[in-house]
Amino acid sequence: xxxxxxxxxxxxxxxxxxxxxVYGLLIPLPSDVGMLDETIRNxxxxxxxxxxxxLIMLVAWIYSMLYLVKMNPNYDIYATExxxxxxxxxxxxxxxxxxxGFGTWGTPWTNDPKLNGVAVGMCMYGGYWLLQxxxxxxxxxxxxxxxxxxxxxxxxxxLIYVMPKLATFSIHxxxxxxxxxxxxxxxxxxxxxxxxxxxxxxxLFVWIAELRIRIKKLKLKKENEELFTQHIVTKxx
Amino acid sequence: MKAIINTVKFNLLxxxxxxxxxxxxxxxxxxxxxxxFLSLPGIDKPLFASVFWIVMIFTTLQGISxxxxxxxxxxxxxxxxxxxxxxxxxxxLISNAILMFxxxxxxxxxxxxIHGNIIDDNFAFLITxxxxxxxxxxxxxxxxxxxxxxxxxxMLLPVLTVPLTVPIILIGLxxxxxxxxxxxxxxxLPEIGLLLLLSLLITGLGLLLIKFVWKD
Numbered sequence: 001x002x003x004x005x006x007x008x009x010x011x012x013x014x015x016x017x018x019x020x021x022v023y024g025l026l027i028p029l030p031s032d033v034g035m036l037d038e039t040i041r042n043x044x045x046x047x048x049x050x051x052x053x054x055l056i057m058l059v060a061w062i063y064s065m066l067y068l069v070k071m072n073p074n075y076d077i078y079a080t081e082x083x084x085x086x087x088x089x090x091x092x093x094x095x096x097x098x099x100x101g102f103g104t105w106g107t108p109w110t111n112d113p114k115l116n117g118v119a120v121g122m123c124m125y126g127g128y129w130l131l132q133x134x135x136x137x138x139x140x141x142x143x144x145x146x147x148x149x150x151x152x153x154x155x156x157x158x159l160i161y162v163m164p165k166l167a168t169f170s171i172h173x174x175x176x177x178x179x180x181x182x183x184x185x186x187x188x189x190x191x192x193x194x195x196x197x198x199x200x201x202x203x204l205f206v207w208i209a210e211l212r213i214r215i216k217k218l219k220l221k222k223e224n225e226e227l228f229t230q231h232i233v234t235k236x237x
Numbered sequence: 238m239k240a241i242i243n244t245v246k247f248n249l250l251x252x253x254x255x256x257x258x259x260x261x262x263x264x265x266x267x268x269x270x271x272x273x274f275l276s277l278p279g280i281d282k283p284l285f286a287s288v289f290w291i292v293m294i295f296t297t298l299q300g301i302s303x304x305x306x307x308x309x310x311x312x313x314x315x316x317x318x319x320x321x322x323x324x325x326x327x328x329x330l331i332s333n334a335i336l337m338f339x340x341x342x343x344x345x346x347x348x349x350x351i352h353g354n355i356i357d358d359n360f361a362f363l364i365t366x367x368x369x370x371x372x373x374x375x376x377x378x379x380x381x382x383x384x385x386x387x388x389x390x391x392m393l394l395p396v397l398t399v400p401l402t403v404p405i406i407l408i409g410l411x412x413x414x415x416x417x418x419x420x421x422x423x424x425x426l427p428e429i430g431l432l433l434l435l436s437l438l439i440t441g442l443g444l445l446l447i448k449f450v451w452k453d
Binding site for chain 1 (some may be wrong): 378379380386387388389394397399400401402404406407439442443446449450453
């Protein structure tokens with residue numbers, strides 16, 4: 001059997017996600033959740049997506065800055081792939097949120113600062129994705145997307161985290177004048193699922209990113225070897 | 238410093254020499270405002286500020302960023318020999334801010350003429366518009382300097398640029414709605430402070446990072 005690299009966090013992520021998927025549906029809820037009822041269980045599937053996305057994108061942002069300082073091509077691969085996985089997480093969070101909104105508000109999309117901020121932020125990261133597809137020179141692409149990423153991450157955080165907090169009116173839980181999930185959580189047993197959910201989902205997506213990073217590194221290595229052999233052949237003929 | 242001033246002079250002179258492209262932006266603004274008037278005659282106060290900013294972003298996008306988009310490879314090679322990237326971006330930012338100043342004033346005067354006197358506090362509205370315009374111009378300049386290095390700049394430019402302007406537009410919209418309702422100059426001061434802070438932050442970040450975008 002072939003060795004699996006960094007096996008501990010993969011096993012941990014599988015165990016945690018399984019635990020969250022099963023126990024998240026079984027856990028007894030606090031008695032006074034109000035109109036949220038059973039939909040409060042979305043806390044275990046929707047919120048971890050955003051938490052994990054912010055963590056992963058923060059790491060990608062740091063790698064982008066490191067790339068500009070050190071000019072190490074590996075840092076560019078880390079930043080790009082972590083951001084790509086972050087975009088997938090953001091979309092997953094968006095769709096689980098829309099599903100919840102359809103049950104709770106009666107409509108998947110409302111005029112709410114948090115939702116609008118996310119829409120704009122996803123457009124920014126869509127631009128990021130297009131930018132990395134539209135430049136063919138490796139080194140130039142790495143520089144440009146690093147600079148663009150350094151710009152968009154603070155704006156994204158401002159849009160989805162700071163602006164909804166400042167807004168006077170919002171129906172999204174935890175922003176504006178709407179109460180947080182913590183308000184309902186008197187018995188603290190929801191946190192026993194919530195924190196493992198954040199860790200588990202993040203690790204699962206880090207795993208996906210790790211696979212893509214390894215593929216990209218191998219591709220880069222192959223390209224370099226081909227260039228090198230071409231160089232040798234032209235030199236000796 | 239002298240290089241920056243000379244480059245600003247050169248940029249403005251180049252704009253003056255190609256008058257038709259500046260004129261096309263003015264005509265574009267006029268048509269856009271005419272369409273808003275034809276579709277929304279008798280516009281009311283809450284709508285006014287939103288329509289103003291939508292017209293502003295989409296008309297000035299081409300006008301501000303065309304100086305970068307029209308640059309060919311040879312132009313870059315020329316500029317790289319005589320100025321540093323910092324000086325080049327600084328001069329572009331200044332000349333684009335001047336252009337945006339002219340566009341904003343033109344746009345607000347035309348809105349006043351076509352839609353009639355809707356704004357209660359004209360002075361506060363103009364101040365808000367100019368400061369927001371400064372922020373938008375700096376974002377347009379910086380992101381078009383990134384977009385021009387890609388393989389199809391014309392397609393990618395709006396995608397990279399317009400989402401980045403949204404935070405600034407939202408704050409500017411809030412302030413200009415207050416100005417339209419005539420709540421007084423002092424109520425918009427926090428928004429103006431936030432706008433200045435955000436635009437200075439973005440400009441500083443752009444000036445810091447331009448040297449990585451610049452080289453080919």
